[in-house]
Amino acid sequence: MIRALQIALAVFLCLTGTVIGQDQANLPHYDITADLDPETGALSVEVTITGVEGGPLALRRADWLTIENVAVGGRAHAFTPQQRGFIVPLSGAGPHDVVISARGTIPALASGGRRNGAGSAVSGAEGTFLSGYSSWFPFSGSAPFSYRLSVSAPAGTKAVSPGKILQETETAESYTAVFASEKAFEAPSLFAGPYEISERDVGGIRVRTYFPADLAGFSGDYLDAAGRYLTRFSAEIGPYPYEDFHIVSSPLPVGLAFVNLTYIGEMIVPLPFMKGRSLAHEVLHNWWGNGVYVDYPSGNWSEGLTTFMADYGLAKDQGSEAAKTMRLRWLRDYAALPESRDARVRDFIGKEHQAAQIIGYNKAAFLFHMLEMEIGQKSFAKGLRKFWSDYTFETASWSDIRRVFEVVADRDLSAFFDQWLDRVGAPELTLGDVQTEQTGDDFLTTVTVRQSPPAYSLLVLMDLEKGSGTERFLRRLDGPEAVFEFRTGEPVKSVHIDPDYDLFRRLLTGETMPIMRDITLAPDVAMLSLHDDDSLSEQALGLANSLMDRGSTAEIVAEAPNLTQLGSLPLIVVGEPAELAEFAKDNAISPVPEKLEAGALTAWAAQTPARLPVLFIAADGAEALRSARRSLRHYGRQSYVVLGGGKAPQRGIWPVASSPLMKPMTK
Ligand SMILES: [Zn+2]
Incomplete structure (x- = not known):
């Protein structure tokens, strides 16, 4: 199914x-x-x-x-x-x-x-x-x-x-x-x-x-x-x-x-999912795409707006946690996208492969989320209605969308649209010094936030944790670095920047754990087989290529590449469970599942100490490799999956370590 x-x-x-x-x-x-x-x-x-x-x-x-x-x-x-x-x-x-x-x-x-x-x-x-x-x-x-x-x-x-x-x-x-x-x-x-x-x-x-x-x-x-x-x-x-x-x-x-x-x-038709987000998405295309037409040469905005209002809109109905989970998933997918396959939102025309969807659906939907934060819910809602009434049964471009929202918000939005439509990539935020001191009756907290060049103009949410609870602030960061000051009536215990993933940004190490897409979205991948039997290696190569995104390939290599060398290709390693565990240990690749079951196929994503992504596929026979061929590729968003062995598939994402954008206070 x-x-x-x-x-x-x-x-x-x-x-x-x-x-x-x-x-x-x-x-x-x-x-x-x-x-x-x-x-x-x-x-x-x-x-x-x-x-x-x-x-x-x-x-x-x-x-x-x-x-x-x-x-x-x-x-x-x-x-x-x-x-x-x-x-x-x-x-x-x-x-x-x-x-x-x-x-x-x-x-x-x-x-x-x-x-x-x-x-x-x-x-x-x-x-x-x-x-x-x-x-x-x-x-x-x-x-x-x-x-x-x-x-x-x-x-x-x-x-x-x-x-x-x-x-x-x-x-x-x-x-x-x-x-x-x-x-x-x-x-x-x-x-x-x-x-x-x-x-x-x-x-x-x-x-x-x-x-x-x-x-x-x-x-x-x-x-x-x-x-x-x-x-x-x-x-x-x-x-x-x-x-x-x-x-x-x-x-x-x-x-x-x-x-x-x-x-x-x-x-x-019988899947519950279909009459949920998928049907909502298709219904909404009667407005965006089939009601206001897309000016394709200047970019397809309709998938981003439809994803934002239908898929994400329904997630928001379920609560802020579900909405946050969807934003994090979009950022996680973006983190898995190799730089060579990254693209401008403006260049998205249609979804030929998963890489295009990550930009044209997800990053474009994120643009609308950030636009709503920029101009406020009321203006945003007004802008959507105005865009519809101005362009019903007409063709519209990204520039038309910008003009409509500029009118309702009564401000220039060219910098906002330019940075999200015309730049490839995303800013990376880091949290610098955080300090707090008592000044008379209250407390002064200073927080240094930096971003990678070129600087974006960003509205950053910050949580300050105090004894009585957490207080949320919204501040603008529009240069490479800013020092923000906060006065509070009680001591601040910790600071957390963009705690709910409201910005389209590069996730930091520690915010992301390896997933299989880290490897399968890469344009070229090396595959190393530890199987002695050539026919097993061939089977494994077929399986590896069934996982790759359209246009990407895995090629078999005779010996282990130098994993410490920069610029190495992401690696798929196939073999029997015990051999793979040993290979991971010898090369300090982590994590490794605690237990590898016999008779089942276990695939898991991991990283070398230099952060090179590695996908392990452990199977102890041709049958396990063959039967995984149809199903394994549907688990790209997971860190690990166990198939077969007479049980339902087990899958999951490695637990996340603490976020580097959260810091406890130093005096
Ligand atoms: Zn669509």
Whole structure:
């Protein structure tokens, strides 16, 4: 189950189309009539495009789709096939009406469902997915446009598409539904399958689930959850911009966001997690991404803002401890990111690998958290609503976001946005001298805080612990060093800087314990095998490479590299449990699990004294290596995991030593 979930998360994508400025009244219009049989994959489609100005008209089509007829102005018309489409020559300025009929067999859904991305077209008895990007109907690619889509399928099948439902009819033979959009930016995708529809009205929004019979029991929970998120985000941002919201289950292991619709793999529908943060995230993309469009060339802000308001917003609901845990997890992931893979937030376009997610989702979400601290909750909330009302159904960039928040906060925020968007990296804070002395009736405490160059302008929270409790202060650090003074009525016992991880910064040694991602996110990793048997070493190498982030590789080395040398590659060491324990001891690599179980596979992250990350994989046979191949890579955020041995996986993070940003007082 966990595996299916992770696969789905790996392909979470958000689709948007290209934009060509045009008067809404004169948008080209597509009238699409589709006849679909999911089981055989047979599709026939007729498209009438009206309002085509000038010519020639270039149209795309899927390679499995055959163009049967083209008519212009009611008369049969010639067309020229091209590699991925065809061209309809047009004479005169227009506007022209072009009618095209096409037919084809949609590629078969592989049995059991294989990995399929946002651009696919597949069909089978379990369902049909026709991505708008697959050119399942002849489409010019120009946007915006309006459309009306009428789809018919055999009885027992339900079909659904983004857009408003205009009409729905069901007879003993067939099901027909009609969808429409007055201004669309991407070709409509089409979904069909043996679905049961459940529906609820949420303040005038029609919310539906399209689930097969064996998942119908989950509908109530999904409708409840979707209703809560729609209500919540409408209140926080502005009214939901569409009439419908559909949750459609997929035979494919995917999780995709479309306009007023989310498409999620049926394997993961039962997981509690899905109707929590994941569904909230997809619902929120109707505002950020599909309601305000992303100006991709200047950077994708929508994942950061969506992560901040949905994933992190739900964590905040659980309490400050859950919110702190999420921030720490983001910082921990960032600490695992090698410098060579670090990037500017502004350069994030989409999530091709985990490294991009650490910047484009997490660091960008952190930016909004710090912005809220900078300008205050009230202005921040006002800014979100203003951003929505100013840019609904328009394209917006990071600069537009900055301008909106500058207006509501009535201050210049260019330095704030520049340092977080345009710099690679993060500041590292250190705590210098802390002193306290009695001055008359009260006490004067001085605290020296430093940051690594180049200096950021930071709002730093500081906790001063006194006999009667802890008092919290907020101070600005905008140079390499500052000495802060505090007057208190009683002696201060200790000082703690940024105690709740409210700043995006580099964690210090002591704040972080090794996790497996320290190794698996590195672009190149050396693997040393202590197995005598070459076939075991090969198995282990296969396992090691299954752990690496996309684009990264582990290569086998013949002998142990010099671990004290600077610039050595992170290392994976594989072997039998006893050999690994000995290797760790000889090289002063720590920590090592107290007990390594026979028959199980134990993987753990550790460090050399020079802080070089090392991942150990202890297995005493080919079977343990083979069976870990599917599951081990899902534990990258852990310090250690024990798989097999007839027990449920055990995992965890090494306990943290005391924080170097906390100091007891010296006199
Ligand atoms: Zn997203």
